[in-house]
Amino acid sequence: MPMKIKKAEFLYSAARPEQLREPGTPEIAVAGRSNVGKSSFINFVTGNGKLAKTSKEPGRTRLVNYFYINGGEFMLVDLPGYGFAKVSDEEKLKWAKLIEAYFKSPAALRHVFLLIDIRRDPSDGDVRMLNYMYHYTIPFTVILTKADKISRSQALDRRRKIASALKIGADNIIISSSYARQGKEDILTRIDEILSIDMN
Ligand SMILES: Nc1nc2c(ncn2[C@@H]2O[C@H](COP(=O)(O)OP(=O)(O)OP(=O)(O)O)[C@@H](O)[C@H]2O)c(=O)[nH]1
Numbered sequence: 001m002p003m004k005i006k007k008a009e010f011l012y013s014a015a016r017p018e019q020l021r022e023p024g025t026p027e028i029a030v031a032g033r034s035n036v037g038k039s040s041f042i043n044f045v046t047g048n049g050k051l052a053k054t055s056k057e058p059g060r061t062r063l064v065n066y067f068y069i070n071g072g073e074f075m076l077v078d079l080p081g082y083g084f085a086k087v088s089d090e091e092k093l094k095w096a097k098l099i100e101a102y103f104k105s106p107a108a109l110r111h112v113f114l115l116i117d118i119r120r121d122p123s124d125g126d127v128r129m130l131n132y133m134y135h136y137t138i139p140f141t142v143i144l145t146k147a148d149k150i151s152r153s154q155a156l157d158r159r160r161k162i163a164s165a166l167k168i169g170a171d172n173i174i175i176s177s178s179y180a181r182q183g184k185e186d187i188l189t190r191i192d193e194i195l196s197i198d199m200n
């Protein structure tokens, strides 16, 4: 059964690790390269086009942004993107520390949606992110974004290639497009599955 999102609100932004929220409400984080479509994905999935700020300029999201869904049923967390060349080394280090702190206190972190542009091969940053998740044993689903840019048969082909490059099953990869509103049912069904797993 797909999860029904009735209400989505911006809750909080964290710029430094010590500002990360105390665990409580289950969290699903949205991670991926800068400009891959994370903020657009959050707007698409919640059905609220203005919730997360999107931009043509990579590096728009610099903070960890928390979105409160259905009055506290769960939280969607928009993580800052990685792999943006124009960012200074100092900024990169800040980013790494923030993400590291986020993954290290995963009490409430249930799942990560790792977004990858369907037209691109996984980057070093994507592989590093996957390794983080294996290291901290955080379950994840890969979401291929911008599927509107290619045909349906090309999309299936890209999914096979990316699955084999990442050594994961193609069934753990959802094809989506925020523009064409593709993949929403699969994503909402996955969210429902994630939240119904008994953590005790
Ligand atoms: N064609 C297409 N473009 C998309 C899609 N989703 C997002 N985009 C575009 O991709 C660009 C980046 O989108 P964002 O959602 O801001 O990306 P982000 O991953 O949040 O970027 P950062 O916050 O910089 O890490 C924007 O120009 C979006 O309009 C999609 O499904 N299809």
Ligand SMILES: [Mg+2]
Pocket (backbone or CB within 6 Å): 038, 039, 040, 053, 054, 060, 061, 078
């Ligand atoms: Mg963003």
